[in-house]
Amino acid sequence: MRRAAVLAAAAVTLLLTAPATAAAQCPRTSLGDIEDEVMCPVCGTPLGLATDAPQAERERAFIERLIADCRSKDEIKTALAAQFGDAVLALPGDAEDDDLGDVLVYVVPALGIALAAGGIAFAVVRWRRARGPRERQASGAGEGQRRLDADMERYEL
Amino acid sequence: MRRVFAPVPIAVICAVLALVALLAYGLAANEPDRGAEEALSSGTRQPAPPLELPRLSGNGTESLEDYRGTVVVLNFWASWCKPCREESPLLDRWHERMKRGGGTVLGVDTLDLTTDARDFISEYELSYPMLRDGEGETRESFGIVGFPETFVIDRRGRIAAVRRGPVDDAFMRSQVAPLLRQGA
Numbered sequence: 001m002r003r004a005a006v007l008a009a010a011a012v013t014l015l016l017t018a019p020a021t022a023a024a025q026c027p028r029t030s031l032g033d034i035e036d037e038v039m040c041p042v043c044g045t046p047l048g049l050a051t052d053a054p055q056a057e058r059e060r061a062f063i064e065r066l067i068a069d070c071r072s073k074d075e076i077k078t079a080l081a082a083q084f085g086d087a088v089l090a091l092p093g094d095a096e097d098d099d100l101g102d103v104l105v106y107v108v109p110a111l112g113i114a115l116a117a118g119g120i121a122f123a124v125v126r127w128r129r130a131r132g133p134r135e136r137q138a139s140g141a142g143e144g145q146r147r148l149d150a151d152m153e154r155y156e157l
Numbered sequence: 158m159r160r161v162f163a164p165v166p167i168a169v170i171c172a173v174l175a176l177v178a179l180l181a182y183g184l185a186a187n188e189p190d191r192g193a194e195e196a197l198s199s200g201t202r203q204p205a206p207p208l209e210l211p212r213l214s215g216n217g218t219e220s221l222e223d224y225r226g227t228v229v230v231l232n233f234w235a236s237w238c239k240p241c242r243e244e245s246p247l248l249d250r251w252h253e254r255m256k257r258g259g260g261t262v263l264g265v266d267t268l269d270l271t272t273d274a275r276d277f278i279s280e281y282e283l284s285y286p287m288l289r290d291g292e293g294e295t296r297e298s299f300g301i302v303g304f305p306e307t308f309v310i311d312r313r314g315r316i317a318a319v320r321r322g323p324v325d326d327a328f329m330r331s332q333v334a335p336l337l338r339q340g341a
Contacts, residue, residue, distance in 0.1 A: 041268050041293060054237040055268060062270055083270055085292030 027072040034063055034076055037091050041084045190300030193308070193316040202315035205231070205308065206298035213266055213274055213287035221263075221314070228260035228336045229310040232324075233295075235269040236277035238304040244323040245281045251329050252285040258337035259312075261285060267304065268293045311336050 032048075040050035040059060050056035059080070066076045080088045092105040196203040208231075209220035221229065232248055234241040252262040262285040266274040271289065278287065295301070299308065302321075309318035309332050318332035 054239070055235065058237045058270055058273055062272075083291050084268065085294075087292060 026070040028070070029067060029073040029076065031060060031063055031067065034073060035060070037073075037089070038063075038077065038080055039088050039090045041088055046090050189302045190297070193300070193319050197316070197319065202311065202317055205310045205314055205316050206295075208265075208288075208295055208298075210265065210288040210290050210295070213264075213271070213278075213289040219286065219288055221310070224261065224263065224310075225314050226259075226312050228255065228258070228312060228333065230255070230260070230262045230324075230329075230333060231265065231308040231310055232262060232305060233265045233267050233290075233299070233301055233307070234305045235267055236273040237269065240323040241305045242277075242281070244305060244325075245277075245283055247324065247326060247329070249281065249283050249285060251333065255333065255337060260333070260337050263288065265290050265295065267291075267296065267301070309333055309336065312339070 035048035036046055038047050038059075039045065040047045040053055040056040042055040043050040043053045047056055047059060062080070062083075063076055066079060071079070077089060193203055205221055207221065209218055209222075211218050221231070230248065230251065232244075234245070248262045248264075255261055264283070264285055264287040266287055267290045269289075269291065271291070274287070274289070277283075290296075299306070305323055307320045307324050308316050311317045317336060318328075320328055320332075
């Protein structure tokens with residue numbers, strides 16, 4: 001009898017904790033997390049920037065429904081691409097087309113930064129080279145002045 | 158004078174000119190196609206661009222060519238578009254009239270969620286055939302910039318009238334009814 005009561009209590013505990021465990025396993029994402037990575041196809045801007053567009057509101061509602069259905073971020077993006085095509089995916093490389101643009105979008109800024117850094121380094125080197133002789137010239141003039149002052153002190157005019 | 162031809166000013170001028178050219182190209186490239194209206198204003202009808210899309214129901218595809226020989230009112234719409242709500246019942250009434258005279262309304266649900274579009278059709282009890290263009294691929298060929306937009310296509314597949322915005326009964330009477338009377 002006591003054993004049956006323990007088993008019943010264990011079963012009730014299991015039933016009560018099961019939904020919580022399932023919720024913990026649900027790959028929750030948020031609307032804010034997805035909004036920046038997908039486009040509003042009508043507005044031509046990321047969904048996060050399309051605040052008032054009716055189509056954007058529908059898209060947000062669709063995403064929220066999928067979040068409530070416990071769908072992961074990748075699954076939601078796939079569902080959006082199935083509705084609006086790959087153009088709805090804002091991040092390069094998300095679309096499955098593997099085109100040159102996905103590479104260039106990373107390479108071009110990197111090249112720009114490298115060129116800018118090189119230009120700055122080149123300008124600094126040139127500036128230091130130009131500054132060197134001027135300083136030497138200035139320091140040479142200082143030495144002469146000191147000698148003149150010393151001579152002036154030695155002679156009583 | 159010597160300073161103008163120095164390398165730096167020339168490079169700056171070239172960069173500015175390139176930027177202006179790029180902006181001009183961007184503006185020109187985004188200009189919607191208004192060829193149909195231009196042809197109509199000069200008294201001619203240009204052939205409708207080819208269009209082949211999946212049915213909104215999900216069963217197969219349909220093309221505009223399938224409707225050759227009938228008058229087609231090709232209506233681009235979306236469930237999130239408020240003016241589309243106003244014109245849809247009118248289009249459905251006209252679809253019933255057109256069927257008798259050898260014509261049809263053909264809806265193209267564009268940049269829309271399938272579930273929302275189907276709910277819209279149920280809500281307004283629309284009976285005319287519907288195609289789906291989720292990616293909005295046909296917008297460019299028809300020069301569509303907003304919703305709704307409607308093209309009246311004659312029995313020979315040429316654009317006979319264009320309405321950028323919701324249609325009304327006067328438009329349908331003046332542009333569609335004469336084509337129906339012309340017969341096959």
